[in-house]
Amino acid sequence: MSTGVRRRMGVEERRQQLIGVALDLFSRRSPDEVSIDEIASAAGISRPLVYHYFPGKLSLYEAALKRASDDLASRFVEPHDGPLGARLLRVMRRYFDFVDEHGPGFSALMRGGPAVGSSTTNALIDSVRQAAYVQILSHLRLQDPPARLELVVRSWISLAESTALIWLDGRRIPRAELEVQLVHDFAALAAVSAAYDEEMTALLRRILKDEPADGPFSDLAARLITLAS
Numbered sequence: 259m260s261t262g263v264r265r266r267m268g269v270e271e272r273r274q275q276l277i278g279v280a281l282d283l284f285s286r287r288s289p290d291e292v293s294i295d296e297i298a299s300a301a302g303i304s305r306p307l308v309y310h311y312f313p314g315k316l317s318l319y320e321a322a323l324k325r326a327s328d329d330l331a332s333r334f335v336e337p338h339d340g341p342l343g344a345r346l347l348r349v350m351r352r353y354f355d356f357v358d359e360h361g362p363g364f365s366a367l368m369r370g371g372p373a374v375g376s377s378t379t380n381a382l383i384d385s386v387r388q389a390a391y392v393q394i395l396s397h398l399r400l401q402d403p404p405a406r407l408e409l410v411v412r413s414w415i416s417l418a419e420s421t422a423l424i425w426l427d428g429r430r431i432p433r434a435e436l437e438v439q440l441v442h443d444f445a446a447l448a449a450v451s452a453a454y455d456e457e458m459t460a461l462l463r464r465i466l467k468d469e470p471a472d473g474p475f476s477d478l479a480a481r482l483i484t485l486a487s
Contacts, residue, residue, distance in 0.1 A: 269311070273312075273321075275301060276301055276308060276318065277322050277325055278325075279297055279301045280292070280297050280319065280321075280322045281322040281360075282300070283296060284319070284322055284360075284362065284363040285359060285361070285363045286362060287362050289315075294308055294309070294314075294318075297318070320378045320382075322363075323378075323382055324382060326360060326363065327382040327385060327386050329356065330356050331385065331386045331390070333349065333352040333353050333355070334349055334352075334393040335393060336348055336393070336397070338396070341469045341470060341473050342397055342398075342465050342468070343445070343473040343474040343475040343476075344473055344474070345397055346397075346441045346474070347441050350437040350438075350440050351437055353418060354422065354425075354433055354436070354437055357422045357425070358433070361426050364423075365426050368383075368419060368423055387412075391411055391412060391415060394414075395411065398465075404455065404457045406451045406455045406457070406458050407448075407457070407461065409451070410444075410451050413447060414440075414443060417440065417443055418440055421436055421439075438474055441475075442475075445475045446478065448461070448462050448465070
């Protein structure tokens, strides 16, 4: 039978609990709209106790953002098996899972929030972008990419961010369509670059050689042929 006595949390356990509570609240509303009092209430502790573990909402927001950024970066990790188009599509599905789960927080981070402009926030955002960049290069089996490929990959990562933000503003386009469209966008950016660069041409040919007839890259080619006919 329960005695009703609460177990006392250790310092790190309590900090992790507060980060989780804050991340949950920030995921449902803009961080600007969430107060320390709400965080304390959701955690079942007093407002002064929150300040015992974090000096203010900004530091708690940054800690929650660190956890979220690690989660988002992990969404780009994908086994190197099968055609690239299918791999990128699985990555985009996990990416939009995150955006769907953390909509207001994701939007506040990218558009402006309580920690925007701080060195910590900027470093975390950059770390996610860099993790995505490194993952994509690993799928292309390249460590020292030519300049045009770096431009393609970094431009595509920025495009994924902006597409997700636009989608969150009303969700007027079906999510599944945008996931496929972003994979098509990667192929299109690579194809345009290949028109100007022999290295990119060779890389694109290598990618397309392994693509099945029912894959997203082949689907894009079929759609373009239909437009030209």
